[in-house]
Amino acid sequence: MGRTILKDGDVISGAVLAALGVYIVMQSLAWEYSGPDGPGPGFFPFWYGVAMVALSLLLVVSAVRRGSVEREGAIDWTATKRALSTWAAFALSVALMNWLGFLVSFALLTFYIVAVVFRRSLVAAAVTAVATALGFYLVFPVALSLALPTGLLGF
Amino acid sequence: MDALGGLLHGFQVALQPANVFWCFVGCLLGTVVGILPGLGPAATIAMLLPLTYKMDAAGGIIMMAGIYYGAKYGGSTTSILLNIPGESSSVVTCLDGYQMARKGRAGAALGIAAIASFVAGTVGVVGLTLIAPPVAAFALSFSSPEYFALMCLGLALVVLLSGSSLIKGLLSMLLGLWLTSIGTDLFTAQSRFIFGQATLLGGIDVMVIAIGVFAIAEVLSSIEAGDDAKVLPVPRGLRNLLPSLAELKACRFAFLNGSVTGFLLGCLPGAGATIASFISYGIEKAVSKHPEEFGKGAPEGVAAPEGANNADTGGALVPLLTLGIPGGSSTAIMLSALVLWGVKPGPLMMLESPDVFWGLVCSMYLGNVMLLILNLPLVPLFAQILRLSAYILFPCILGISIVGAYGASGRMFDLGLVVAFGLLGYLMGKLKYPAAPLILGFVLGDNMERALRQSLMMSQGDLMTLVQRPISAIMLGLAALILLAPLLGKLNRMRVRAIAEGG
Numbered sequence: 111m112g113r114t115i116l117k118d119g120d121v122i123s124g125a126v127l128a129a130l131g132v133y134i135v136m137q138s139l140a141w142e143y144s145g146p147d148g149p150g151p152g153f154f155p156f157w158y159g160v161a162m163v164a165l166s167l168l169l170v171v172s173a174v175r176r177g178s179v180e181r182e183g184a185i186d187w188t189a190t191k192r193a194l195s196t197w198a199a200f201a202l203s204v205a206l207m208n209w210l211g212f213l214v215s216f217a218l219l220t221f222y223i224v225a226v227v228f229r230r231s232l233v234a235a236a237v238t239a240v241a242t243a244l245g246f247y248l249v250f251p252v253a254l255s256l257a258l259p260t261g262l263l264g265f
Numbered sequence: 266m267d268a269l270g271g272l273l274h275g276f277q278v279a280l281q282p283a284n285v286f287w288c289f290v291g292c293l294l295g296t297v298v299g300i301l302p303g304l305g306p307a308a309t310i311a312m313l314l315p316l317t318y319k320m321d322a323a324g325g326i327i328m329m330a331g332i333y334y335g336a337k338y339g340g341s342t343t344s345i346l347l348n349i350p351g352e353s354s355s356v357v358t359c360l361d362g363y364q365m366a367r368k369g370r371a372g373a374a375l376g377i378a379a380i381a382s383f384v385a386g387t388v389g390v391v392g393l394t395l396i397a398p399p400v401a402a403f404a405l406s407f408s409s410p411e412y413f414a415l416m417c418l419g420l421a422l423v424v425l426l427s428g429s430s431l432i433k434g435l436l437s438m439l440l441g442l443w444l445t446s447i448g449t450d451l452f453t454a455q456s457r458f459i460f461g462q463a464t465l466l467g468g469i470d471v472m473v474i475a476i477g478v479f480a481i482a483e484v485l486s487s488i489e490a491g492d493d494a495k496v497l498p499v500p501r502g503l504r505n506l507l508p509s510l511a512e513l514k515a516c517r518f519a520f521l522n523g524s525v526t527g528f529l530l531g532c533l534p535g536a537g538a539t540i541a542s543f544i545s546y547g548i549e550k551a552v553s554k555h556p557e558e559f560g561k562g563a564p565e566g567v568a569a570p571e572g573a574n575n576a577d578t579g580g581a582l583v584p585l586l587t588l589g590i591p592g593g594s595s596t597a598i599m600l601s602a603l604v605l606w607g608v609k610p611g612p613l614m615m616l617e618s619p620d621v622f623w624g625l626v627c628s629m630y631l632g633n634v635m636l637l638i639l640n641l642p643l644v645p646l647f648a649q650i651l652r653l654s655a656y657i658l659f660p661c662i663l664g665i666s667i668v669g670a671y672g673a674s675g676r677m678f679d680l681g682l683v684v685a686f687g688l689l690g691y692l693m694g695k696l697k698y699p700a701a702p703l704i705l706g707f708v709l710g711d712n713m714e715r716a717l718r719q720s721l722m723m724s725q726g727d728l729m730t731l732v733q734r735p736i737s738a739i740m741l742g743l744a745a746l747i748l749l750a751p752l753l754g755k756l757n758r759m760r761v762r763a764i765a766e767g768g
Binding site for chain 2: 119120123127130131134137141142144147148149150151153154155158159161162165166168169172186189190192193194196197200201204205207208212216219220223224227228230238239242246250254256257258259
């Protein structure tokens with residue numbers, strides 16, 4: 111990973127975490143900080159929220175102070191896209207499970223990974239998708255009596 | 266119950282046919298997981314936990330522990346045959362193991378790794394058997410301030426040793442503390458951070474986070490890395506897997522070194538098997554009469570780290586079982602599993618749940634024997650797993666993750682969280698945020714808040730109570746020292762160098 115990217119990543123992630131810390135502190139102020147029985151529900155979140163703001167600002171400042179550094183090696187965007195597209199396909203298959211059920215959504219996800227991410231033939235992808243979905247069906251609902259998400263088709 | 270009585274009782278539990286079976290299943294799964302790069306024991310335990318809900322606590326924890334230490338045995342196989350560590354704790358085994366394999370001594374290297382794992386793994390369990398009772402007895406005197414201080418110390422150690430950036434380690438831990446606050450407050454029933462979702466009132470299940478941050482993120486990182494390597498041939502037949510007498514003689518001190526170093530470092534939260542393996546390798550090289558041979562296929566260079574990485578298991582279970590403090594991701598998930606089964610790890614565990622405590626300890630003696638048998642003659646068979654194509658393996662891991670997360674609660678909402686935590690884990694890996702402090706912060710957060718608030722209730726809001734009690738003051742002082750020491754440039758450079766060498 112290039113150090114410039116890591117530096118930018120530190121600044122962005124530091125800013126996101128600082129915002130989260132501010133949100134935590136603001137929320138905690140709405141709850142009781144201390145009552146007659148001792149510390150309230152706002153006590154602990156307030157202090158770790160403050161720590162989160164302080165540390166993330168420290169991260170941002172130290173990343174900015176590092177200044178621009180030469181890249182040690184370029185990011186492999188193709189590889190990153192491969193990983194992120196797999197995540198997107200996984201997210202989509204989970205979203206579709208309410209309608210299509212586990213078996214169909216999982217078979218579609220497997221098909222995508224084999225055909226698109228690993229660039230195997232469509233036949234190999236289809237066979238792998240059907241075989242793995244069938245294998246999951248036989249192991250989990252049939253052999254182990256474990257419920258899987260079902261869709262409109264009832265499986 | 267003393268250690269001897271405990272052992273007798275434990276063997277009665279561990280030798281029940283069902284528990285022997287679960288021990289075997291755990292060891293087998295662990296070996297497979299250890300061999301497969303891109304799938305770690307923490308992810309596997311998290312994925313399979315929902316399948317163990319119907320099991321009794323002793324059987325469940327025996328199987329999970331089998332996965333945990335079995336993965337360490339299996340991890341050496343890829344290091345030696347592929348030069349790719351199956352687990353981070355097997356990184357150092359690549360140095361000499363792969364060189365031995367290239368010289369045609371793959372069988373001997375695998376044999377030495379299995380024997381060292383067996384010897385040190387057994388020494389680690391003996392250490393656990395002897396040390397756990399006095400530690401638990403000492404911890405009986407702990408009250409809320411001591412527990413709060415102990416958790417601070419444990420988290421500080423984990424943060425210190427988990428990555429090159431202390432700030433990122435601390436932020437990761439704070440994120441874990443926040444995630445564990447989501448839901449209903451322990452004392453007042455006030456809902457916190459639920460974003461209007463009634464489903465979040467009960468909090469987030471640790472499995473959902475663990476599956477996302479470990480299993481999904483590991484798949485995404487492996488797909489990104491796209492590792493593709495050729496497996497060196499494994500000689501068939503037990504005779505070809507046995508090291509020569511000269512090699513065994515050369516490894517005598519390495520077995521001892523690995524056992525002691527691994528166990529002692531295992532007892533420290535955060536240190537873990539990876540650091541133990543590197544330190545034992547360093548010691549071995551330092552005391553060797555021929556240090557120049559290290560990195561070129563020295564058998565001691567395989568025996569010491571493999572021993573340390575396995576002795577670490579016994580050590581890691583000391584704080585988990587006697588104090589309720591996990592030292593790493595796998596033990597954190599095991600802690601959650603024990604709580605789900607109604608077992609409370611801590612100083613009273615030996616008295617309240619002797620079946621689980623001593624059954625687990627004794628199952629590890631059996632497990633080490635099973636793993637030696639599995640890993641010596643069956644190594645060529647396991648090596649075939651490496652030929653399993655990634656395009657079949659990764660969808661299967663994603664599928665098991667879905668089944669695991671859905672099986673825990675039966676809620677589609679949890680699957681959405683798994684998706685989100687998968688992306689979080691992947692991005693954390695890319696931006697070099699360590700995941701272990703997050704999961705430790707999440708697992709310990711609730712208890713930490715409870716202990717702190719109880720301490721302040723007892724003292725009527727006086728924070729000084731935390732430093733007025735000697736044990737608590739010492740532990741908080743150590744935690745502060747651990748976190749402040751890296752501010753000294755020289756000490757931090759040493760820490761970063763140690764972590765970088767530790768992979």
